[in-house]
Amino acid sequence: GENVEQHPSTLSVQEGDSAVIKCTYSDSASNYFPWYKQELGKRPQLIIDIRSNVGEKKDQRIAVTLNKTAKHFSLHITETQPEDSAVYFCAERGTGGSARQLTFGSGTQLTVLP
Amino acid sequence: DAGVIQSPRHEVTEMGQEVTLRCKPISGHNSLFWYRQTMMRGLELLIYFNNNVPIDDSGMPEDRFSAKMPNASFSTLKIQPSEPRDSAVYFCASRPGGGWDQPQHFGDGTRLSIL
Numbered sequence: 186g187e188n189v190e191q192h193p194s195t196l197s198v199q200e201g202d203s204a205v206i207k208c209t210y211s212d213s214a215s216n217y218f219p220w221y222k223q224e225l226g227k228r229p230q231l232i233i234d235i236r237s238n239v240g241e242k243k244d245q246r247i248a249v250t251l252n253k254t255a256k257h258f259s260l261h262i263t264e265t266q267p268e269d270s271a272v273y274f275c276a277e278r279g280t281g282g283s284a285r286q287l288t289f290g291s292g293t294q295l296t297v298l299p
Numbered sequence: 300d301a302g303v304i305q306s307p308r309h310e311v312t313e314m315g316q317e318v319t320l321r322c323k324p325i326s327g328h329n330s331l332f333w334y335r336q337t338m339m340r341g342l343e344l345l346i347y348f349n350n351n352v353p354i355d356d357s358g359m360p361e362d363r364f365s366a367k368m369p370n371a372s373f374s375t376l377k378i379q380p381s382e383p384r385d386s387a388v389y390f391c392a393s394r395p396g397g398g399w400d401q402p403q404h405f406g407d408g409t410r411l412s413i414l
Contacts, residue, residue: 228405229342231403287403292342
């Protein structure tokens, strides 16, 4: 079945520095890769997503890159701010029988130190 | 847009009691998902519906769990009888139709504590 590995599980950066979170997946036919941000006690919220026909997507300080050959995708946050502190989840949409559902990574606790 | 609405926000009950969680998806969305989130296991998909029909319930932990979607605007997740290990945050999410790359939108969750 589908498997998504997310690293690191925790990440601390100084305010203003960049943060990178990486996920690898096993299904080479996966075609949709969203990233969710979950603040403490709140719901996961979509922050950016990428389709398999695109290698990179950027939205202000957030970017996602996709390497289909290596089967990994990464979230990049530049100029980090304290409000970026949260748990970030990657996910991928499989194909075949699981085509309608997402498989989530285990999450990365990002702490931005002031 | 009111978003996905879940109720109750918090539920505390004794083991053995029946628990019913409720979800109202975003109007017009045709897929609905129930997740359970714990520190140990992260976000787990329990079941999802497409056009009110259960498509995959392989994530439902055991027969004590059941879910229904009687119409496009309402779904329930029921646990009977409840056990302490069922304590978790339960999220409902919905997704619009129109293509495979539509994102899921989560509700605020129900924090369930079984004593």
